[in-house]
Amino acid sequence: MTLEIVDPALDPAPAGWGELVEGRPATWDYGLLRAFARGAQAPLRVAVVRREGRPVAMLSASLRGFPPRRGRYVGFAAPPRALGLLDVHAPGSRSQKGWWYEPGDGGMDALRTAVRGLRRSLGPGWRGVVWREVTPGERLPSRSWLSRPTSPLATLHTPWDDLAGWYATLPPGRAGTLRSQARRLAADKGLAVAAGGAAGLVTPAEAAELKARNDLKHRGRLLPAAPLPLPYVAGLVGHDHVKAITYRADGRLIGLCLILDHAEWPIFHSWGALPVEAGGRRHLYFDAYVRMIGWAIAGGKKGLILGKGQPAIKQELGAELVPSHVALAAA
Known part of the structure:
Protein backbone atom coordinates (compact mmCIF):
# COMPACT_ATOMS: atom_id res chain seq x y z
CA MET A 1 0.00 0.00 0.00
CA THR A 2 1.07 3.59 -0.64
CA LEU A 3 0.07 6.67 1.33
CA GLU A 4 -0.26 10.23 0.02
CA ILE A 5 -0.77 13.14 2.45
CA VAL A 6 -1.64 16.60 1.12
CA ASP A 7 -2.26 20.04 2.56
CA PRO A 8 -5.23 21.34 0.52
CA ALA A 9 -4.28 24.92 1.32
CA LEU A 10 -1.04 24.55 -0.66
CA ASP A 11 -0.81 21.23 -2.51
CA PRO A 12 -2.46 20.06 -5.75
CA ALA A 13 -5.21 17.48 -5.50
CA PRO A 14 -4.15 13.85 -4.98
CA ALA A 15 -4.00 11.85 -8.17
CA GLY A 16 -7.44 10.62 -9.19
CA TRP A 17 -9.23 12.81 -6.64
CA GLY A 18 -12.14 13.49 -9.00
CA GLU A 19 -12.76 9.77 -9.43
CA LEU A 20 -12.41 9.14 -5.69
CA VAL A 21 -15.08 11.68 -4.72
CA GLU A 22 -17.36 11.17 -7.73
CA GLY A 23 -20.97 11.09 -6.57
CA ARG A 24 -20.13 12.72 -3.24
CA PRO A 25 -21.54 16.11 -2.20
CA ALA A 26 -20.00 19.36 -3.42
CA THR A 27 -18.06 19.93 -0.20
CA TRP A 28 -15.53 17.31 -1.38
CA ASP A 29 -14.69 19.32 -4.50
CA TYR A 30 -10.96 20.03 -4.17
CA GLY A 31 -11.41 23.72 -4.91
CA LEU A 32 -13.77 23.95 -1.96
CA LEU A 33 -11.39 21.92 0.22
CA ARG A 34 -8.65 24.43 -0.63
CA ALA A 35 -10.86 27.37 0.33
CA PHE A 36 -11.92 25.61 3.53
CA ALA A 37 -8.31 24.85 4.49
CA ARG A 38 -7.27 28.47 4.00
CA GLY A 39 -10.18 29.74 6.08
CA ALA A 40 -10.26 27.11 8.85
CA GLN A 41 -9.30 27.46 12.51
CA ALA A 42 -6.78 24.60 12.29
CA PRO A 43 -4.58 23.21 9.50
CA LEU A 44 -6.26 20.54 7.35
CA ARG A 45 -4.72 17.39 5.92
CA VAL A 46 -6.12 14.80 3.51
CA ALA A 47 -4.67 11.29 3.39
CA VAL A 48 -5.29 8.78 0.59
CA VAL A 49 -4.19 5.13 0.69
CA ARG A 50 -3.85 3.15 -2.53
CA ARG A 51 -3.38 -0.52 -3.22
CA GLU A 52 -1.87 -1.24 -6.63
CA GLY A 53 -2.67 2.34 -7.63
CA ARG A 54 -6.35 2.14 -6.66
CA PRO A 55 -7.70 4.25 -3.77
CA VAL A 56 -8.91 2.03 -0.91
CA ALA A 57 -9.14 4.52 1.99
CA MET A 58 -9.29 8.27 2.57
CA LEU A 59 -9.64 10.61 5.52
CA SER A 60 -9.60 14.33 6.18
CA ALA A 61 -8.42 15.68 9.52
CA SER A 62 -7.91 19.03 11.17
CA LEU A 63 -4.73 19.29 13.24
CA ARG A 64 -5.85 20.48 16.66
CA GLY A 65 -2.76 21.63 18.48
CA PHE A 66 -2.54 22.77 22.09
CA PRO A 67 -3.45 25.38 23.06
CA PRO A 68 -6.33 25.37 20.52
CA ARG A 69 -6.53 28.06 17.87
CA ARG A 70 -10.13 29.31 17.61
CA GLY A 71 -11.89 32.48 16.53
CA ARG A 72 -9.35 33.30 13.79
CA TYR A 73 -8.34 31.84 10.45
CA VAL A 74 -5.26 29.66 10.15
CA GLY A 75 -4.27 30.86 6.65
CA PHE A 76 -0.96 29.25 5.66
CA ALA A 77 0.35 28.64 9.18
CA ALA A 78 2.40 25.49 9.72
CA PRO A 79 0.86 22.92 12.09
CA PRO A 80 2.02 22.97 15.72
CA ARG A 81 4.70 20.35 16.12
CA ALA A 82 4.70 19.51 19.84
CA LEU A 83 1.34 18.15 20.88
CA GLY A 84 -2.10 17.70 19.39
CA LEU A 85 -4.98 15.56 18.17
CA LEU A 86 -6.13 14.50 14.72
CA ASP A 87 -9.75 15.66 14.37
CA VAL A 88 -11.29 13.50 11.62
CA HIS A 89 -14.33 15.20 10.09
CA ALA A 90 -15.89 16.19 6.77
CA PRO A 91 -14.85 19.77 5.95
CA GLY A 92 -17.77 22.14 5.64
CA SER A 93 -20.48 19.66 6.65
CA ARG A 94 -21.41 18.07 9.98
CA SER A 95 -23.79 15.70 8.16
CA GLN A 96 -21.05 13.54 6.61
CA LYS A 97 -18.19 11.40 7.82
CA GLY A 98 -14.63 12.51 7.21
CA TRP A 99 -13.37 9.08 6.20
CA TRP A 100 -14.05 6.33 3.73
CA TYR A 101 -12.61 2.87 3.16
CA GLU A 102 -13.28 -0.11 0.97
CA PRO A 103 -15.51 -2.64 2.76
CA GLY A 104 -13.70 -5.50 4.46
CA ASP A 105 -10.63 -6.01 6.60
CA GLY A 106 -8.35 -4.78 3.84
CA GLY A 107 -10.10 -1.44 3.77
CA MET A 108 -9.88 -1.08 7.56
CA ASP A 109 -6.15 -1.87 7.38
CA ALA A 110 -5.79 0.87 4.78
CA LEU A 111 -7.61 3.38 6.99
CA ARG A 112 -5.32 2.41 9.86
CA THR A 113 -2.35 3.05 7.56
CA ALA A 114 -3.69 6.53 6.81
CA VAL A 115 -4.06 7.42 10.49
CA ARG A 116 -0.65 6.11 11.51
CA GLY A 117 1.10 7.69 8.55
CA LEU A 118 -0.45 11.08 9.24
CA ARG A 119 0.46 10.84 12.92
CA ARG A 120 4.07 9.92 12.13
CA SER A 121 4.34 12.90 9.77
CA LEU A 122 3.50 15.24 12.67
CA GLY A 123 5.67 13.87 15.45
CA PRO A 124 5.45 11.79 18.64
CA GLY A 125 3.17 14.27 20.44
CA TRP A 126 0.25 13.48 18.16
CA ARG A 127 -1.08 10.32 19.77
CA GLY A 128 -4.86 10.66 19.70
CA VAL A 129 -7.62 10.79 17.08
CA VAL A 130 -11.06 12.33 17.41
CA TRP A 131 -13.59 10.58 15.14
CA ARG A 132 -16.76 12.59 14.55
CA GLU A 133 -20.17 11.35 13.35
CA VAL A 134 -19.56 7.77 14.48
CA THR A 135 -22.68 5.60 14.33
CA PRO A 136 -23.28 3.08 17.16
CA GLY A 137 -21.36 -0.15 16.64
CA GLU A 138 -19.23 1.29 13.85
CA ARG A 139 -15.69 -0.09 13.56
CA LEU A 140 -12.73 2.22 13.99
CA PRO A 141 -9.12 1.40 13.13
CA SER A 142 -7.94 1.62 16.75
CA ARG A 143 -9.30 1.19 20.26
CA SER A 144 -11.60 3.94 21.49
CA TRP A 145 -10.66 5.51 24.82
CA LEU A 146 -13.80 7.56 25.20
CA SER A 147 -17.13 7.88 23.37
CA ARG A 148 -19.87 10.44 23.92
CA PRO A 149 -23.21 10.95 22.16
CA THR A 150 -23.64 14.07 20.05
CA SER A 151 -26.64 15.57 18.30
CA PRO A 152 -28.34 12.88 16.17
CA LEU A 153 -28.43 13.06 12.40
CA ALA A 154 -31.93 13.62 11.00
CA THR A 155 -32.88 11.79 7.79
CA LEU A 156 -36.23 11.90 6.01
CA HIS A 157 -37.33 9.32 3.44
CA THR A 158 -39.46 10.87 0.68
CA LYS A 302 -34.87 8.74 -1.94
CA GLY A 303 -34.82 11.24 0.86
CA LEU A 304 -33.19 14.22 2.51
CA ILE A 305 -30.44 14.41 5.08
CA LEU A 306 -31.75 17.19 7.29
CA GLY A 307 -28.56 17.37 9.32
CA LYS A 308 -27.91 17.98 13.00
CA GLY A 309 -29.50 20.37 15.43
CA GLN A 310 -33.19 21.01 16.23
CA PRO A 311 -33.87 17.24 16.53
CA ALA A 312 -37.34 17.62 18.07
CA ILE A 313 -38.54 19.84 15.22
CA LYS A 314 -37.12 17.54 12.56
CA GLN A 315 -38.62 14.47 14.20
CA GLU A 316 -42.03 16.15 14.24
CA LEU A 317 -41.60 16.76 10.50
CA GLY A 318 -41.22 13.01 10.00
CA ALA A 319 -37.45 12.60 10.18
CA GLU A 320 -35.68 9.61 11.69
CA LEU A 321 -33.01 10.52 14.25
CA VAL A 322 -29.87 8.45 13.70
CA PRO A 323 -27.68 8.32 16.85
CA SER A 324 -24.21 9.83 16.47
CA HIS A 325 -21.13 9.80 18.68
CA VAL A 326 -17.74 11.43 18.92
CA ALA A 327 -14.95 9.01 19.86
CA LEU A 328 -11.43 9.62 21.14
CA ALA A 329 -9.10 6.82 20.08
CA ALA A 330 -5.43 5.96 19.86
CA ALA A 331 -3.58 7.00 16.74
Whole structure:
Protein backbone atom coordinates (compact mmCIF):
# COMPACT_ATOMS: atom_id res chain seq x y z
CA MET A 1 0.00 0.00 0.00
CA THR A 2 1.07 3.59 -0.64
CA LEU A 3 0.07 6.67 1.33
CA GLU A 4 -0.26 10.23 0.02
CA ILE A 5 -0.77 13.14 2.45
CA VAL A 6 -1.64 16.60 1.12
CA ASP A 7 -2.26 20.04 2.56
CA PRO A 8 -5.23 21.34 0.52
CA ALA A 9 -4.28 24.92 1.32
CA LEU A 10 -1.04 24.55 -0.66
CA ASP A 11 -0.81 21.23 -2.51
CA PRO A 12 -2.46 20.06 -5.75
CA ALA A 13 -5.21 17.48 -5.50
CA PRO A 14 -4.15 13.85 -4.98
CA ALA A 15 -4.00 11.85 -8.17
CA GLY A 16 -7.44 10.62 -9.19
CA TRP A 17 -9.23 12.81 -6.64
CA GLY A 18 -12.14 13.49 -9.00
CA GLU A 19 -12.76 9.77 -9.43
CA LEU A 20 -12.41 9.14 -5.69
CA VAL A 21 -15.08 11.68 -4.72
CA GLU A 22 -17.36 11.17 -7.73
CA GLY A 23 -20.97 11.09 -6.57
CA ARG A 24 -20.13 12.72 -3.24
CA PRO A 25 -21.54 16.11 -2.20
CA ALA A 26 -20.00 19.36 -3.42
CA THR A 27 -18.06 19.93 -0.20
CA TRP A 28 -15.53 17.31 -1.38
CA ASP A 29 -14.69 19.32 -4.50
CA TYR A 30 -10.96 20.03 -4.17
CA GLY A 31 -11.41 23.72 -4.91
CA LEU A 32 -13.77 23.95 -1.96
CA LEU A 33 -11.39 21.92 0.22
CA ARG A 34 -8.65 24.43 -0.63
CA ALA A 35 -10.86 27.37 0.33
CA PHE A 36 -11.92 25.61 3.53
CA ALA A 37 -8.31 24.85 4.49
CA ARG A 38 -7.27 28.47 4.00
CA GLY A 39 -10.18 29.74 6.08
CA ALA A 40 -10.26 27.11 8.85
CA GLN A 41 -9.30 27.46 12.51
CA ALA A 42 -6.78 24.60 12.29
CA PRO A 43 -4.58 23.21 9.50
CA LEU A 44 -6.26 20.54 7.35
CA ARG A 45 -4.72 17.39 5.92
CA VAL A 46 -6.12 14.80 3.51
CA ALA A 47 -4.67 11.29 3.39
CA VAL A 48 -5.29 8.78 0.59
CA VAL A 49 -4.19 5.13 0.69
CA ARG A 50 -3.85 3.15 -2.53
CA ARG A 51 -3.38 -0.52 -3.22
CA GLU A 52 -1.87 -1.24 -6.63
CA GLY A 53 -2.67 2.34 -7.63
CA ARG A 54 -6.35 2.14 -6.66
CA PRO A 55 -7.70 4.25 -3.77
CA VAL A 56 -8.91 2.03 -0.91
CA ALA A 57 -9.14 4.52 1.99
CA MET A 58 -9.29 8.27 2.57
CA LEU A 59 -9.64 10.61 5.52
CA SER A 60 -9.60 14.33 6.18
CA ALA A 61 -8.42 15.68 9.52
CA SER A 62 -7.91 19.03 11.17
CA LEU A 63 -4.73 19.29 13.24
CA ARG A 64 -5.85 20.48 16.66
CA GLY A 65 -2.76 21.63 18.48
CA PHE A 66 -2.54 22.77 22.09
CA PRO A 67 -3.45 25.38 23.06
CA PRO A 68 -6.33 25.37 20.52
CA ARG A 69 -6.53 28.06 17.87
CA ARG A 70 -10.13 29.31 17.61
CA GLY A 71 -11.89 32.48 16.53
CA ARG A 72 -9.35 33.30 13.79
CA TYR A 73 -8.34 31.84 10.45
CA VAL A 74 -5.26 29.66 10.15
CA GLY A 75 -4.27 30.86 6.65
CA PHE A 76 -0.96 29.25 5.66
CA ALA A 77 0.35 28.64 9.18
CA ALA A 78 2.40 25.49 9.72
CA PRO A 79 0.86 22.92 12.09
CA PRO A 80 2.02 22.97 15.72
CA ARG A 81 4.70 20.35 16.12
CA ALA A 82 4.70 19.51 19.84
CA LEU A 83 1.34 18.15 20.88
CA GLY A 84 -2.10 17.70 19.39
CA LEU A 85 -4.98 15.56 18.17
CA LEU A 86 -6.13 14.50 14.72
CA ASP A 87 -9.75 15.66 14.37
CA VAL A 88 -11.29 13.50 11.62
CA HIS A 89 -14.33 15.20 10.09
CA ALA A 90 -15.89 16.19 6.77
CA PRO A 91 -14.85 19.77 5.95
CA GLY A 92 -17.77 22.14 5.64
CA SER A 93 -20.48 19.66 6.65
CA ARG A 94 -21.41 18.07 9.98
CA SER A 95 -23.79 15.70 8.16
CA GLN A 96 -21.05 13.54 6.61
CA LYS A 97 -18.19 11.40 7.82
CA GLY A 98 -14.63 12.51 7.21
CA TRP A 99 -13.37 9.08 6.20
CA TRP A 100 -14.05 6.33 3.73
CA TYR A 101 -12.61 2.87 3.16
CA GLU A 102 -13.28 -0.11 0.97
CA PRO A 103 -15.51 -2.64 2.76
CA GLY A 104 -13.70 -5.50 4.46
CA ASP A 105 -10.63 -6.01 6.60
CA GLY A 106 -8.35 -4.78 3.84
CA GLY A 107 -10.10 -1.44 3.77
CA MET A 108 -9.88 -1.08 7.56
CA ASP A 109 -6.15 -1.87 7.38
CA ALA A 110 -5.79 0.87 4.78
CA LEU A 111 -7.61 3.38 6.99
CA ARG A 112 -5.32 2.41 9.86
CA THR A 113 -2.35 3.05 7.56
CA ALA A 114 -3.69 6.53 6.81
CA VAL A 115 -4.06 7.42 10.49
CA ARG A 116 -0.65 6.11 11.51
CA GLY A 117 1.10 7.69 8.55
CA LEU A 118 -0.45 11.08 9.24
CA ARG A 119 0.46 10.84 12.92
CA ARG A 120 4.07 9.92 12.13
CA SER A 121 4.34 12.90 9.77
CA LEU A 122 3.50 15.24 12.67
CA GLY A 123 5.67 13.87 15.45
CA PRO A 124 5.45 11.79 18.64
CA GLY A 125 3.17 14.27 20.44
CA TRP A 126 0.25 13.48 18.16
CA ARG A 127 -1.08 10.32 19.77
CA GLY A 128 -4.86 10.66 19.70
CA VAL A 129 -7.62 10.79 17.08
CA VAL A 130 -11.06 12.33 17.41
CA TRP A 131 -13.59 10.58 15.14
CA ARG A 132 -16.76 12.59 14.55
CA GLU A 133 -20.17 11.35 13.35
CA VAL A 134 -19.56 7.77 14.48
CA THR A 135 -22.68 5.60 14.33
CA PRO A 136 -23.28 3.08 17.16
CA GLY A 137 -21.36 -0.15 16.64
CA GLU A 138 -19.23 1.29 13.85
CA ARG A 139 -15.69 -0.09 13.56
CA LEU A 140 -12.73 2.22 13.99
CA PRO A 141 -9.12 1.40 13.13
CA SER A 142 -7.94 1.62 16.75
CA ARG A 143 -9.30 1.19 20.26
CA SER A 144 -11.60 3.94 21.49
CA TRP A 145 -10.66 5.51 24.82
CA LEU A 146 -13.80 7.56 25.20
CA SER A 147 -17.13 7.88 23.37
CA ARG A 148 -19.87 10.44 23.92
CA PRO A 149 -23.21 10.95 22.16
CA THR A 150 -23.64 14.07 20.05
CA SER A 151 -26.64 15.57 18.30
CA PRO A 152 -28.34 12.88 16.17
CA LEU A 153 -28.43 13.06 12.40
CA ALA A 154 -31.93 13.62 11.00
CA THR A 155 -32.88 11.79 7.79
CA LEU A 156 -36.23 11.90 6.01
CA HIS A 157 -37.33 9.32 3.44
CA THR A 158 -39.46 10.87 0.68
CA PRO A 159 -41.44 8.03 -0.98
CA TRP A 160 -44.53 10.14 -1.71
CA ASP A 161 -45.90 11.35 -5.03
CA ASP A 162 -46.49 14.88 -3.79
CA LEU A 163 -46.51 17.05 -0.67
CA ALA A 164 -49.99 15.87 0.23
CA GLY A 165 -48.55 12.44 0.92
CA TRP A 166 -46.02 13.90 3.34
CA TYR A 167 -48.61 16.13 5.04
CA ALA A 168 -50.74 13.05 5.66
CA THR A 169 -47.97 11.51 7.78
CA LEU A 170 -47.68 14.52 10.11
CA PRO A 171 -49.62 15.22 13.29
CA PRO A 172 -52.79 17.10 12.24
CA GLY A 173 -51.81 20.20 14.19
CA ARG A 174 -48.40 20.45 12.56
CA ALA A 175 -49.73 19.85 9.04
CA GLY A 176 -52.41 22.50 9.52
CA THR A 177 -49.89 24.99 10.85
CA LEU A 178 -47.53 24.47 7.92
CA ARG A 179 -50.35 24.96 5.40
CA SER A 180 -51.53 28.10 7.20
CA GLN A 181 -48.01 29.55 7.26
CA ALA A 182 -47.61 28.83 3.54
CA ARG A 183 -50.84 30.69 2.76
CA ARG A 184 -49.78 33.73 4.80
CA LEU A 185 -46.39 33.90 3.13
CA ALA A 186 -47.95 33.50 -0.32
CA ALA A 187 -50.22 36.46 0.43
CA ASP A 188 -47.25 38.67 1.38
CA LYS A 189 -46.90 40.90 -1.69
CA GLY A 190 -43.52 42.20 -0.57
CA LEU A 191 -41.98 38.72 -0.36
CA ALA A 192 -40.37 36.97 -3.33
CA VAL A 193 -39.38 33.29 -3.06
CA ALA A 194 -37.17 31.48 -5.57
CA ALA A 195 -35.55 28.03 -5.77
CA GLY A 196 -32.86 26.62 -8.05
CA GLY A 197 -29.12 26.68 -8.58
CA ALA A 198 -27.52 28.84 -5.88
CA ALA A 199 -25.23 30.68 -8.31
CA GLY A 200 -28.19 32.25 -10.10
CA LEU A 201 -30.08 33.24 -6.97
CA VAL A 202 -27.65 34.70 -4.45
CA THR A 203 -24.31 36.50 -4.43
CA PRO A 204 -21.42 35.21 -2.29
CA ALA A 205 -21.49 38.37 -0.15
CA GLU A 206 -25.22 37.98 0.58
CA ALA A 207 -24.82 34.31 1.46
CA ALA A 208 -21.76 34.94 3.64
CA GLU A 209 -23.55 37.67 5.61
CA LEU A 210 -26.61 35.57 6.42
CA LYS A 211 -24.55 32.44 7.16
CA ALA A 212 -22.27 34.44 9.48
CA ARG A 213 -25.29 35.77 11.37
CA ASN A 214 -26.48 32.23 12.00
CA ASP A 215 -23.03 30.85 12.83
CA LEU A 216 -22.27 33.66 15.29
CA LYS A 217 -25.62 33.15 17.01
CA HIS A 218 -24.93 29.46 17.69
CA ARG A 219 -21.16 29.35 18.26
CA GLY A 220 -19.71 28.41 21.62
CA ARG A 221 -18.58 31.05 24.07
CA LEU A 222 -15.54 29.26 25.46
CA LEU A 223 -13.88 28.48 22.10
CA PRO A 224 -15.76 30.57 19.52
CA ALA A 225 -15.32 29.51 15.89
CA ALA A 226 -14.91 32.19 13.24
CA PRO A 227 -17.56 32.23 10.45
CA LEU A 228 -16.56 30.65 7.15
CA PRO A 229 -14.80 33.31 5.05
CA LEU A 230 -16.11 34.81 1.83
CA PRO A 231 -13.85 32.78 -0.55
CA TYR A 232 -15.30 29.52 0.78
CA VAL A 233 -18.89 30.73 0.59
CA ALA A 234 -18.23 32.00 -2.95
CA GLY A 235 -17.03 28.56 -3.99
CA LEU A 236 -19.99 26.92 -2.30
CA VAL A 237 -22.76 29.01 -3.86
CA GLY A 238 -20.98 28.94 -7.23
CA HIS A 239 -20.86 25.15 -7.37
CA ASP A 240 -23.11 23.44 -9.91
CA HIS A 241 -24.37 20.94 -7.33
CA VAL A 242 -25.45 23.45 -4.69
CA LYS A 243 -29.10 24.50 -4.69
CA ALA A 244 -30.76 27.38 -2.88
CA ILE A 245 -34.12 28.60 -1.66
CA THR A 246 -34.09 32.37 -1.31
CA TYR A 247 -36.48 34.79 0.36
CA ARG A 248 -36.30 38.47 -0.61
CA ALA A 249 -38.22 41.47 0.68
CA ASP A 250 -38.12 44.39 -1.74
CA GLY A 251 -35.03 42.84 -3.32
CA ARG A 252 -33.13 42.35 -0.05
CA LEU A 253 -32.15 38.79 0.89
CA ILE A 254 -33.82 37.96 4.20
CA GLY A 255 -33.65 34.15 4.20
CA LEU A 256 -31.42 31.54 2.56
CA CYS A 257 -31.46 27.75 2.54
CA LEU A 258 -28.52 25.96 0.90
CA ILE A 259 -28.73 22.33 -0.21
CA LEU A 260 -25.91 20.01 -1.31
CA ASP A 261 -27.52 18.17 -4.21
CA HIS A 262 -27.08 14.42 -4.60
CA ALA A 263 -28.65 11.84 -6.88
CA GLU A 264 -30.38 10.07 -3.97
CA TRP A 265 -29.80 11.84 -0.64
CA PRO A 266 -29.32 15.63 -0.83
CA ILE A 267 -28.08 17.35 2.33
CA PHE A 268 -29.66 20.37 3.98
CA HIS A 269 -26.44 22.33 4.37
CA SER A 270 -27.33 25.58 6.10
CA TRP A 271 -29.96 28.14 6.94
CA GLY A 272 -29.71 31.85 7.63
CA ALA A 273 -32.31 34.57 8.02
CA LEU A 274 -32.77 38.10 9.27
CA PRO A 275 -34.77 38.51 12.47
CA VAL A 276 -38.19 40.11 12.16
CA GLU A 277 -36.97 43.31 13.82
CA ALA A 278 -34.31 43.65 11.09
CA GLY A 279 -36.76 43.22 8.20
CA GLY A 280 -37.22 39.45 8.19
CA ARG A 281 -40.41 37.39 8.20
CA ARG A 282 -41.80 34.85 10.63
CA HIS A 283 -41.98 31.15 9.75
CA LEU A 284 -39.46 31.19 6.87
CA TYR A 285 -37.51 28.36 8.50
CA PHE A 286 -40.50 26.00 8.36
CA ASP A 287 -41.49 27.17 4.90
CA ALA A 288 -37.98 26.27 3.69
CA TYR A 289 -38.50 22.71 4.96
CA VAL A 290 -41.77 22.43 3.06
CA ARG A 291 -40.20 23.69 -0.16
CA MET A 292 -37.11 21.52 0.27
CA ILE A 293 -39.18 18.39 0.84
CA GLY A 294 -41.40 19.25 -2.13
CA TRP A 295 -38.30 19.68 -4.29
CA ALA A 296 -36.92 16.29 -3.19
CA ILE A 297 -40.24 14.55 -3.91
CA ALA A 298 -40.54 16.17 -7.35
CA GLY A 299 -36.95 15.19 -8.17
CA GLY A 300 -37.46 11.54 -7.27
CA LYS A 301 -34.92 11.59 -4.43
CA LYS A 302 -34.87 8.74 -1.94
CA GLY A 303 -34.82 11.24 0.86
CA LEU A 304 -33.19 14.22 2.51
CA ILE A 305 -30.44 14.41 5.08
CA LEU A 306 -31.75 17.19 7.29
CA GLY A 307 -28.56 17.37 9.32
CA LYS A 308 -27.91 17.98 13.00
CA GLY A 309 -29.50 20.37 15.43
CA GLN A 310 -33.19 21.01 16.23
CA PRO A 311 -33.87 17.24 16.53
CA ALA A 312 -37.34 17.62 18.07
CA ILE A 313 -38.54 19.84 15.22
CA LYS A 314 -37.12 17.54 12.56
CA GLN A 315 -38.62 14.47 14.20
CA GLU A 316 -42.03 16.15 14.24
CA LEU A 317 -41.60 16.76 10.50
CA GLY A 318 -41.22 13.01 10.00
CA ALA A 319 -37.45 12.60 10.18
CA GLU A 320 -35.68 9.61 11.69
CA LEU A 321 -33.01 10.52 14.25
CA VAL A 322 -29.87 8.45 13.70
CA PRO A 323 -27.68 8.32 16.85
CA SER A 324 -24.21 9.83 16.47
CA HIS A 325 -21.13 9.80 18.68
CA VAL A 326 -17.74 11.43 18.92
CA ALA A 327 -14.95 9.01 19.86
CA LEU A 328 -11.43 9.62 21.14
CA ALA A 329 -9.10 6.82 20.08
CA ALA A 330 -5.43 5.96 19.86
CA ALA A 331 -3.58 7.00 16.74
